[in-house]
Amino acid sequence: MNLLFGVHNHQPVGNFEDVFKKANQECYRPFVNILYDYPRIKSTFHFSGSLIDWLLKNDPGLLEKVKEMLKRGQVEILTGGYYEPVLPVIPERDRIGQIDMLSSFIRDYFEYEPKGIWIGERVWEPHLVKTLARCGIKYTLLDEAHFRSGGMAGKKMTGYYITEEEGATLAVFPISERLRYTVPFSLPSEPIAYLKKLADEKGDSSCTIVDDGEKFGLWPGTHKWVYQERWLEKFFQLLIKNQDWLKTQTIYEHMQTHKPQGLFYLPCASYEKMDAWSGGFFRNFFSKYPEANNLHKRMLYVSDMLGTPPAMTEKEENKEARKHLYMGQCNCPYWHGVFGGIYLGHLRHVAYKNLITAQALMEKKRKPPWIETEAFDFDKDGRDELIVRNSLLSVFIAPEQGGAILELDYMPGGVNLTDGMSRRPEAYHEKIKSGLKKPFSLRRKKIISIHDLLKSKEKGLKNFLIYDSYRRLSLLDHFFYQNLTLEDFKNCRYEELGDFINAPYSVEQEKGEQALSIILRREGKINYHGEEIPLVLSKELSLNARDAQVLIKYNLENLSGRPIGIVFGVEFNISLESQAPVNNLRCAGEGGQRTYSLKEDVKGRAIERLSLQDATCGIETAFYFDKRPSLWAHPLETVSASESGFERNYQQTVILPCWPLRLERAWQTNIRIVVS
Template structure:
């Protein structure tokens, strides 16, 4: 009955994770500043129950590097203090991976938990709380009985705040799941506000009557990794005060496990949630312009005091929008599906025990390549961090290489696949050899958009197009080096990590790939080209090319042709570009023969160039060099700008990786080289990220009417 205090059941759930491919020092620092002190503090309060989730990525690292932590967890599970949640082992966005992979990833983590902690989990942590209505069936089939999603999901279904103090049931084809709504109010109270405010909130909730259950579910990194939180939570004692307050107020607050709630209380009802994630994620998924409009609209609602009562009717995008917003994310996702198709074909075959063992390794590599962090971008660096994208490609390419070992001879073969790889309605081309994967997009300039060197597990074209992000406008409103005295949620703070970032806000009008065919004004400079502030004279960069493929004894010959035009003065002149790629069955090189046909009646002069974007940075800037050979041999760091005349060979060398990518030409070229650098948001503020280096040989050519002018390039990958 309202007015009478009821004991509030408090479901305290904490999720901890580090991305596949993150640096080892990040794991160590997060462990020392957050994971260890959090658990040590919790052990001092044995009557405080918690629901914890650790991704398999983090558990694997702990088992190898900090096994004592797993022993602590087991003791706390056995004492009844902890309930451990399962999930996708490598923390995938579950809705976007095949159902068989959902089941495999969940079973892998469930089995790990059973072996290490002697406990079979029935609750699941949903990565980034990305919910889609089809999930109950595969999750229930994996043995999951409950999961935690944001309260926003329920409010989008029309429920009010006071209707969220418990759990609901949902179903798909009769498969049921219990859903707990995680309170956004608590997410912003814990650990950023004084503990007294939390107790006040709980007391108000207890006076609402009934048998209230309130759920908190959020990132463990809030307790020591996020900026300022280690000092706040541990040095200044917020976490100790919080756990002590829970014990001191045990008559008001009962900490519980989710499974206890399900056993002791009935559901509040049946519900069907829309596709959703937490509200910030859905804003991040919007394109840049829509992001700004959304932000402005929310601001207007707040100014007019309409936000609180009506904000549930204002929502952003949908997680899958990231696959449309960022083609780079889509390419990784479609490669993951492509690798999965290869594995599925092998699974249908008769396999020996040794082959089955190898297939299990292949599947694990694919699962690692499904880790969500590199597939999206918001307040965390994610997609903008090259080492995270590189890790996704490494594991997917490794899966392919191991698949080759199962069904291919070591040398001397080539596979050609023509299909809509990226699911945009047009045909793409993939050529595979023992050492290379060559991905071409005929409808977008006949460009090369992925080049995998299998022995090293690297996509050499793994870069990012410079595009406008909604938060870029805030650069002028921020002050470099701000250090607020209060600790805030990373969703509320914006700092600039270095001065001058606004000078890097250049945006590309085409995707940064390779074999991009440019025709420039003669007066074009390296600086204007590097800023993408130049005039393109032709219609070849991102327009369709005709494709013809011929499989020959020594390899595959790919003929790309476009009958296009260029501006010569005020005349729109017909010009044909042909580029013929020859990919041999063996080795790690291929040749590109360019033929330019002037269809005009008179001779013309053109400035023609071929753009390559190469991504190699395993050894850092000190161990990676751009080089040029010819009359003026030169070598500079990757993040340098370079202009060299009469170059006949050029490329990038990474001594740490032991790899060199070189392009040789039979026609000496002027070489332009410059870094692609982006400005992106991370939990610690706006920062600069190196993405790749542009290698741009260009030639001033005279084109006689009706006769081809040829330029031959050979791209060669070699180990040092």
């Protein structure tokens, strides 16, 4: 029996520096050191480009050690998308570009031609075969779940198979599910016993286990288990002890000495847990999380602007823009499972920063001032959106979704100011009230897999399980009774009197030479004490070519002929880098100017100006009001799973200027947003 053993090591683009350091100190470095001391154990490595970039600056000796093992024939290196994208959901030109980028690094640094590829999150779609063949890839590794989805029985999942697309072929090695959940989560003897059973049944075949390197030291409880309790060394020693029947090989070495098991076609799939989280198909994350869809379609928008790299030398600004595009394709903020994923604001912010920066670099050649608008189905839901752009701002407007602002980008800072999340139910929320498991089981002398670990990082998380009935966009039009409180609004305990949230608005454009206006209008109704009151709401957004500001003119018209006592509120969701003390909210109104922490709920009266200071990014977003409103503001936090347990995450600050009205016929107000 031949064991094809290896690890995939990755940290997301934009992850915190201390996470990189901890991962290297507790996981990557000790693993490489121990493997280096066992030259008879052959292995396969994959390092994502974002991790390589960090290692080159902070621990180049680790890569040099891997290079030495490569030269002595102990290891091989897999290529992949440089910044670990989910390959099927990015354009083919970008797939090829990202793979070529990592393969070129491997050739230049390791002096090795990679033969195999690591597929990010093992998200497979059959058309990938052609892309990989074009990149010179000979093989990849996918889970047993992929093969089961195609109808293969478990007993056949050894060795490797050939798959095909339009005549292009690729070898595929099934990753053993049994070994994925026992290495290193059981006693070292358990996977050896399983391999012995396979050897007795299969003879000279192979079993593959290549999985996340972070399980060897970074996942909860694993550093002590793998290194202090010497799991990895014991496992390697058992492999050597049983070498009369069990050998380790690199994957390509095995391909050169063993024939494939046959031809097999794999359906769209990922590993079993991922398929459960996504509902069976990775792209479902884009329908489950509109925020993920927005990020994905923003990425496609920028990729289309860049187009296909020319065969000859590309302009320097386009090279830099393409690198930022690739960084913005890092998969982590596009989905959510046991890891934080899309709920981790810092990963979303970095993805948007790279995509916006890529666009800004391409637009540098345009001499300001300029302004333009385009209407098309940006988010691919069958309804057109509007994009208004100048050199400083990009405003994405959704007439069919309450006439809301989908995205407000400040181009010089590379910041999406409205990069927030809505609070929604997750299946694991039901587990928060149940018993929590510790990462180490004394009774069974093994650690619990991260997929089974239930741990709360703070008490009382169930009190924060609040769910939104609408998507938290900006420029949302609310109507309430006058007895509503901030606490009720924050916790979604109120009656929405109007039918304007998520509803379609008509749209018109007025264009000037250096300015333009978007007029959104809806003939709706107010449910006022059981009576339907017809009401027309229009809002006009005006931008000019020179400034980073948006002027919003509101007009309400009561068509009923009778006065109504209501509160009109306009909701904005502004996402700051963090709730760090240097970031704050400032109000100027009745009682003078006050400064609030982003952790506070805010109530103000007769507000003339409010601003959100994001000192982390060096950006201020200010709101000015001509008819001074009352103000409610509060942090919006979600409860989500991460590798270290259930946690609360700040997503954005909700801003609600609101005007108590006795609305007889018509009423107008202006809001001016200035970004600097």
